[in-house]
Amino acid sequence: MKASSLIGRACMGGALLAASAGAQAALTLYGRIDTDIEYQRGPRGNAAQMVDNASRWGMRGNEPLGGSLQAVFGLEQGFQADSGTATNPQFRNAYVGLTGVFGAFTMGRLDSASPAGSPIYSQITQNVDFVIHDAGATAIGTKVLNARNRVSNALAYKTPDFGGFSLRARINLAGPDPATPNATSPVKSEDDFRQYDTGLNYASGNFSAGLGYSRDAKTGGLAANDFRDKIQATAAYDFKVVNVYGVYGRDRYNATASTRSDVHYWLAGFTVPYGAHSLTVNYMERDVQNSSSGKLRKAQAGYGYRLSKRTLPYVFFDYEDGNNRKPGDTVVTYGIGIQHKF
Numbered sequence: 001m002k003a004s005s006l007i008g009r010a011c012m013g014g015a016l017l018a019a020s021a022g023a024q025a026a027l028t029l030y031g032r033i034d035t036d037i038e039y040q041r042g043p044r045g046n047a048a049q050m051v052d053n054a055s056r057w058g059m060r061g062n063e064p065l066g067g068s069l070q071a072v073f074g075l076e077q078g079f080q081a082d083s084g085t086a087t088n089p090q091f092r093n094a095y096v097g098l099t100g101v102f103g104a105f106t107m108g109r110l111d112s113a114s115p116a117g118s119p120i121y122s123q124i125t126q127n128v129d130f131v132i133h134d135a136g137a138t139a140i141g142t143k144v145l146n147a148r149n150r151v152s153n154a155l156a157y158k159t160p161d162f163g164g165f166s167l168r169a170r171i172n173l174a175g176p177d178p179a180t181p182n183a184t185s186p187v188k189s190e191d192d193f194r195q196y197d198t199g200l201n202y203a204s205g206n207f208s209a210g211l212g213y214s215r216d217a218k219t220g221g222l223a224a225n226d227f228r229d230k231i232q233a234t235a236a237y238d239f240k241v242v243n244v245y246g247v248y249g250r251d252r253y254n255a256t257a258s259t260r261s262d263v264h265y266w267l268a269g270f271t272v273p274y275g276a277h278s279l280t281v282n283y284m285e286r287d288v289q290n291s292s293s294g295k296l297r298k299a300q301a302g303y304g305y306r307l308s309k310r311t312l313p314y315v316f317f318d319y320e321d322g323n324n325r326k327p328g329d330t331v332v333t334y335g336i337g338i339q340h341k342f
Contacts, residue, residue, distance in 0.1 A: 031057030034133055035081045036314075036337025043328050053337070054135035055081040056092055062099070069100040072115050092150060104158045110170065111149050116156035119168040119199030120232060121149035123210030126201060127236040127245050129271040129280045131302035137318045137333040138300050144265060144286050146230065146251055148197055148214055164204040170197045192219045209235040222254040225289065243271045253289055263287040276306040294323040304339075312339045 034053040040046065058076030065071055073096045078087035095114045097106030104115040112118040112125055124147050131138045141147040156170040172195035199212040215229035222228060229252050236245035247267040255261040269282035281301045288294035302316035318333045 025061055025063040027059060027061035029057070029059050030342065031055075032339060032341045033081045034135070034337065034339040036136070036316075036335040038137060038333050038335030038337075040137070040331060040333045042331035050082045051136050051335070052080040052082045053133045053339070055079055058092070065098075067100070069098065072097050072099055072104070072106070074114060076113065089152075101160065103160050105156070107155045109150070109152045110154045110156050111151075114156065116158040116170070117168050117199075118147075118149045118156075119170050119197040120212045120214055120230075121147040122168060123199050123201060123212050123232065123234045124247065126203070127208055127210060127234040128247060128267065129243060129245065129269065129282075131280050131282055131300045131318070132304060132312075132314045132316050132337075133339065137320075137331075137335065138302065138316055140267070140282070140284065140298065144267070144284050144296065144298060145232075145247065145249065146227070146265075148195070151195060164202050166201050168197075168199045168201070171195065172197075193217070206238040206240075207236070209233075224254060224256050225259055226254045228252045228254050241272070243273070245269055247284075251289075255289075258292070259290050260287060260292065263289050278304050278306075288323050288325075291323055291325060294325040297321045297324055310341045313337070314339065 033055045035050060035055070036053060037048070037050050039048045056076055056078045058074065060074035060076075061072070063071040075094050076092040077090055078092045079085065080087065089109075091109060093109050093111045093114055095106045095108035095110055097104065097115060099105075099115055106114045106116045110116070110118065112122045121141060124141060124145060130140070134141045141149060151170070151172040153173040154170055155173075156168065159167045194217045195214070196217070197212070197214045199210055201210045202208065210233070212232040212234075213230065216222065216227050218226065230249060232247065232249035234245070234247045236243060246269075247265075249265050251263040251265070253259070253261055253263065263286065265284065265286035267282060267284035269280065271278060271280045279301070283299045284297075286296045288296055298318070298320045300316065300318040302314055304312045304314040306312050313336075315336045316334070318335075320331045320333075322329045322331070
């Protein structure tokens with residue numbers, strides 16, 4: 001039997017055992033399956049294919065410890081719904097922590113779904129609407145925004161809200177993540193590498209905003225073209241008939257004579273909700289780090305119709321020019337799919 005099957009059965013068995021333990025701890029099983037059929041036209045030709053879009057299942061829970069103090073825990077596994085195989089790494093998050101009047105503290109493999117959140121990526125999810133999902137052809141979190149979401153061997157903290165303000169901070173003791181690397185040179189051991197992320201957030205009424213800062217440090221110094229640090233600002237205002245938002249950021253790299261030190265990026269978009277209908281349109285640009293003047297340009301639109309709170313059929317369009325100074329690298333994708341949450 002494959003290791004992934006054994007792990008999956010062990011996780012399910014543990015969930016059922018915990019659910020039978022009574023009222024001392026609360027446990028929630030959840031997940032989503034998101035699959036589309038898409039047609040893609042690009043420099044390698046045309047193709048029609050079925051694609052999974054970050055399907056996952058997981059469990060999370062809490063145990064009251066007296067007063068406002070609670071123990072919290074979570075385990076979330078990703079899988080490819082089109083093939084049934086596990087993602088690599090298999091677990092999107094795996095954490096334990098504490099919450100209370102002091103805020104939230106978590107440790108383990110962390111992402112924006114954990115109670116302390118992800119300082120940079122949580123600002124994106126708070127202020128930006130994705131075109132159906134941040135996965136597949138429409139993914140922007142990693143490719144365009146370098147939003148540093150998922151890390152292993154990490155500690156994170158989120159303050160309580162103070163008049164609409166809150167602060168998130170996280171340190172990663174072992175990176176880069178094998179699924180989304182942001183450093184080009186190998187890391188020999190956990191002691192060789194550190195990632196630091198902070199995010200100040202504000203939300204009041206229809207307005208929300210965030211300001212984030214991140215940096216990497218490596219024993220012996222950064223290698224050529226390694227990520228060095230970033231600043232990011234986000235904002236959104238919900239007019240009810242339309243939600244408008246934007247992102248601006250600057251990533252800095254340990255550049256060479258032929259590559260960029262400062263990489264700027266920005267995104268502007270809007271969502272129009274109407275009952276069960278929703279239309280989202282985004283446009284974004286990012287400087288190409290290994291090109292002196294090239295820009296990545298991406299435009300996308302998505303429409304979804306909620307059959308229920310859990311089931312969402314959708315269609316989308318995505319246009320991506322990986323480098324406007326390089327001819328023949330434009331990819332255009334059309335897709336139709338279904339997302340179901342449970």
